[in-house]
Structure formats: C-alpha cells, structure tokens
Amino acid sequence: MQTADTNLPPLRITDEAEACAAVLVACLRSSEIYGMTENTALPDAVRSRNVFRGRDAGTLIAVAERYFEQAGSPTALIDAAIGAIREQTRLPLFYQCLDAMLSDGVVTPQEHKIFLYLKKKFHVADETAWNAMEVLVAKNQL
Numbered sequence: 001m002q003t004a005d006t007n008l009p010p011l012r013i014t015d016e017a018e019a020c021a022a023v024l025v026a027c028l029r030s031s032e033i034y035g036m037t038e039n040t041a042l043p044d045a046v047r048s049r050n051v052f053r054g055r056d057a058g059t060l061i062a063v064a065e066r067y068f069e070q071a072g073s074p075t076a077l078i079d080a081a082i083g084a085i086r087e088q089t090r091l092p093l094f095y096q097c098l099d100a101m102l103s104d105g106v107v108t109p110q111e112h113k114i115f116l117y118l119k120k121k122f123h124v125a126d127e128t129a130w131n132a133m134e135v136l137v138a139k140n141q142l
Contacts, residue, residue, distance in 0.1 A: 011070050011080040019063035019084035020051050020093050023118070026074035026081075030114040031104070041100035049096065051089060056124040074114050082121055090122040095132055102133075102140045 016113045024042055046057040046070040071077035087091065097118060119129045 011067065011076070013067060013081045013084050015060060016084050016086065016089065017052050017055050017060060018063050018067070018073055020049075020089065021046055021060040021079035022067045022077050022081040023093060024097060024100055025061070025064040025068050026071075026077040027101050027111070027114055027118070029056070029068055030074040030108075030110045031101070031106075032108045041103040045096050049092075051093075073109075075117055078114075078118060078121055091124060091128075094118060094122050094124050095130070095136070098132055098136050099139075102136050105140060 015134055021042075024045060028042055042061060043057055046052045046055075046060050052060060067080065068074075068077050071080050098115065101107065101115065107115075115129075115133070118124075119126075
C-alpha cells in the first residue's frame with residue numbers, strides 16, 4: 001500500500017480494459033465477506049464483456065489485483081481507474097459492478113458505500129441507479 005510519505009506518484013491506470021477490471025475488483029473487494037465464498041462474477045465478466053475482448057482474463061484479473069494492493073482501498077482504486085474509462089463505458093460498467101456485488105446475494109455495508117461512491121463518480125442518476133439495483137436484486141434471486 002502506498003503511503004503519503006513516499007515520493008511515488010499517485011497510481012493512475014491508463015488502459016481502459018485494466019481500468020474496468022480494476023473497478024470490478026474494487027467493488028468485489030469492498031465486501032466484508034470477500035474471500036469467504038467463491039465469486040465467479042469477475043472471471044465471467046472479464047471473459048464475456050466487449051471491453052475485455054482479446055485480453056487474457058487471468059492476466060487482467062491479476063493486474064487488477066496488483067493495482068488494488070497498490071491503491072490500498074476500493075475508493076482509491078476507483079479514483080486511479082476512472083480517468084481511463086470512457087463516458088460511454090461507465091454506465092454498462094456500473095451495471096456490471098452492481099451485478100458482481102449482488103451475485104453472492106448479500107449487500108454488505110461497505111458494498112453499499114461503494115455503490116454510492118461509484119454512482120457519484122460515474123455520474124449515474126439516482127433513479128437509474130436504484131432501478132438497476134431493483135432489477136439486479138430480482139435477477140440474482142433466480
């Protein structure tokens with residue numbers, strides 16, 4: 001984890017695929033129960049979404065995990081990644097993040113905070129965000 005007294009520049013991710021994978025990792029790592037259960041949402045997303053096409057899923061996830069360790073927190077990782085994510089990618093990524101967070105059937109308090117933070121950073125309207133939450137909660141009940 002980078003500390004304030006180092007001379008290292010702040011982490012900035014410049015590759016969009018890596019940035020999107022990093023945001024997904026940030027969302028999953030925000031859960032207080034991260035690592036207690038297997039979550040296949042991240043590998044599934046990285047294998048199936050257009051932004052990751054042509055990239056090795058395992059490598060992208062490993063890079064995103066290293067970025068998380070460098071950033072030190074989900075919010076810091078989102079901040080490091082957002083500049084590389086095009087405006088037209090942000091809403092679909094927001095939906096994918098919600099789906100990943102909800103895939104284990106539990107929304108922890110920290111995940112809720114990250115949901116609100118991501119909504120703000122990605123400029124997602126309240127109604128859009130809550131409608132997405134409602135749909136994805138219903139979807140994940142299946």
